[in-house]
Amino acid sequence: MDKNTRKSSFGKWVSPINTKKLMEQVEKNKQDSYTKKLTTEAYIKLLLLAQLQKFDSLEEMSDALIDDELQKILGFESISPSQLSRKNNEINPAILSHLFLDLVCKIKGIHFKNGKNMPLKIIDSSTLPLNLTNHKWAKFRKTKAGVKLHLRLVFMDKDTVYPEKAEITTAKEHDRNQLEILVDDKDAMYVFDRGYVDYERFDRMTDEGYFFVSRLKKNAVIREVETFAVPEDSTVLSDKMVYIGSTQNRTENVFRLLEVVDTKGNTLRLITNRFDLDSEEISEIYRQRWAIELFFKWLKQHVEIKHFYGMSETAIQNQIFLALIAYCLNVLIQLETKSKKSLLRISRWLKKTLWKPAYVWIRRFDGRSSP
Numbered sequence: 001m002d003k004n005t006r007k008s009s010f011g012k013w014v015s016p017i018n019t020k021k022l023m024e025q026v027e028k029n030k031q032d033s034y035t036k037k038l039t040t041e042a043y044i045k046l047l048l049l050a051q052l053q054k055f056d057s058l059e060e061m062s063d064a065l066i067d068d069e070l071q072k073i074l075g076f077e078s079i080s081p082s083q084l085s086r087k088n089n090e091i092n093p094a095i096l097s098h099l100f101l102d103l104v105c106k107i108k109g110i111h112f113k114n115g116k117n118m119p120l121k122i123i124d125s126s127t128l129p130l131n132l133t134n135h136k137w138a139k140f141r142k143t144k145a146g147v148k149l150h151l152r153l154v155f156m157d158k159d160t161v162y163p164e165k166a167e168i169t170t171a172k173e174h175d176r177n178q179l180e181i182l183v184d185d186k187d188a189m190y191v192f193d194r195g196y197v198d199y200e201r202f203d204r205m206t207d208e209g210y211f212f213v214s215r216l217k218k219n220a221v222i223r224e225v226e227t228f229a230v231p232e233d234s235t236v237l238s239d240k241m242v243y244i245g246s247t248q249n250r251t252e253n254v255f256r257l258l259e260v261v262d263t264k265g266n267t268l269r270l271i272t273n274r275f276d277l278d279s280e281e282i283s284e285i286y287r288q289r290w291a292i293e294l295f296f297k298w299l300k301q302h303v304e305i306k307h308f309y310g311m312s313e314t315a316i317q318n319q320i321f322l323a324l325i326a327y328c329l330n331v332l333i334q335l336e337t338k339s340k341k342s343l344l345r346i347s348r349w350l351k352k353t354l355w356k357p358a359y360v361w362i363r364r365f366d367g368r369s370s371p
Contacts, residue, residue, distance in 0.1 A: 031092065058081040096325065189285060211272075224242050258272070
């Protein structure tokens with residue numbers, strides 16, 4: 001626990017950001033060459049505050065600088081909305097992507113030290129709607145515009161979930177096209193929904209040693225090879241070895257097909273290339289896919305990715321990466337303090353103790369009151 005009374009709770013929250021690595025990226029991209037006041041570092045801190053407080057606009061960010069403590073953190077007393085807008089459109093999203101990945105590495109480091117087991121990696125996407133009038137570059141239907149956040153989420157256990165890899169595209173991009181990018185670790189079990197079904201890729205993943213479980217489309221053609229016994233009184237209805245697809249377009253490898261009943265009583269068909277686990281384990285692995293749905297819900301409710309501060313593709317990407325960075329900072333403080341408190345409570349307490357000494361915030365995690 002950091003009892004350095006000179007460090008505020010906000011300062012403690014953003015402290016995992018590696019300033020040295022950040023400045024290397026800034027130099028590489030020549031980002032602050034002509035900047036006098038609003039440096040990339042100051043921009044990131046102000047935008048992270050905006051994510052935390054869910055500011056609606058650049059004007060609200062500008063007005064926030066009436067706070068003396070925020071002025072000390074940023075190093076200036078005022079900034080105009082137009083200056084913020086220019087910076088928002090100038091920052092290379094690659095800088096924030098690197099920052100996000102560096103925080104992910106810190107999270108992984110803590111897991112490695114704690115000897116965590118092989119994780120599940122859940123893949124899915126979420127479409128963020130945009131106004132077509134202002135975002136014509138993101139048009140994907142006659143009257144709609146939007147971007148898609150393609151995400152790989154690490155699920156260690158119900159208390160430890162974090163984003164590991166993110167790709168941002170326009171909403172018209174098909175989910176299947178991102179599978180090659182998001183699957184790159186053979187020491188993991190991948191979980192995804194039927195939007196990613198691709199027989200040729202399933203064969204390739206199997207040949208290359210990647211494990212997965214996915215929901216199969218209802219109209220998929222299968223050819224049964226062998227039937228396995230299933231436990232009595234199980235939610236698993238059937239367990240088979242099959243080929244998938246028609247004669248013209250069929251998998252070369254055999255796969256395992258399970259029919260299971262979900263919590264709502266619906267029958268799901270699951271496809272996997274794992275034959276070493278029992279049917280209940282496979283069913284339970286797919287059930288953990290709910291974690292990514294909850295993650296997207298958390299993002300939309302507790303950070304700012306519904307109202308965007310800019311209209312360009314660059315500004316949109318920057319805001320999404322900052323939302324992911326904010327989430328990772330919450331995970332890191334939770335792991336550092338070994339707290340069982342939810343990220344929502346940790347975030348709420350942070351908002352109430354922003355400029356107070358960090359220990360005032362941290363002491364709440366184990367139920368103690370501050371002196």
